[in-house]
Amino acid sequence: xxxxxxxxxxxxxxxxxxxxxxxxxxxxxxxxxxxxxxxxxxxxxxxxxxxxxxxxxxxxxxxxxxxxxxxxxxxxxxxxxxxxxxxxxxxxxx
Numbered sequence: 001x002x003x004x005x006x007x008x009x010x011x012x013x014x015x016x017x018x019x020x021x022x023x024x025x026x027x028x029x030x031x032x033x034x035x036x037x038x039x040x041x042x043x044x045x046x047x048x049x050x051x052x053x054x055x056x057x058x059x060x061x062x063x064x065x066x067x068x069x070x071x072x073x074x075x076x077x078x079x080x081x082x083x084x085x086x087x088x089x090x091x092x093x094x
Contacts, residue, residue, distance in 0.1 A: 027069035051080070051089040063089075 002008075047068040054063045056077075063080045066072055080086050 024070065027071055048083055048085055051083075051085050054089075
């Protein structure tokens with residue numbers, strides 16, 4: 001180890017307490033969300049809570065989607081058209 005420049009002694013002041021990941025503050029950092037599982041292709045998908053708003057019209061629309069972990073993202077119509085949340089949102093808009 002010394003030939004590679006790695007020192008084998010650590011000072012106690014450099015040690016820190018391990019704090020596990022807070023998924024509410026940093027979503028998407030779970031091991032199961034980073035590494036794809038070959039057995040199930042739907043396991044790594046997140047659940048969307050609702051569509052909050054939109055801008056544009058017809059197929060040029062983009063929608064603001066609220067995800068289950070609390071994130072908000074803007075998705076195009078092509079990305080949203082297969083979600084079960086689109087039809088109730090459009091009915092509520094009139």
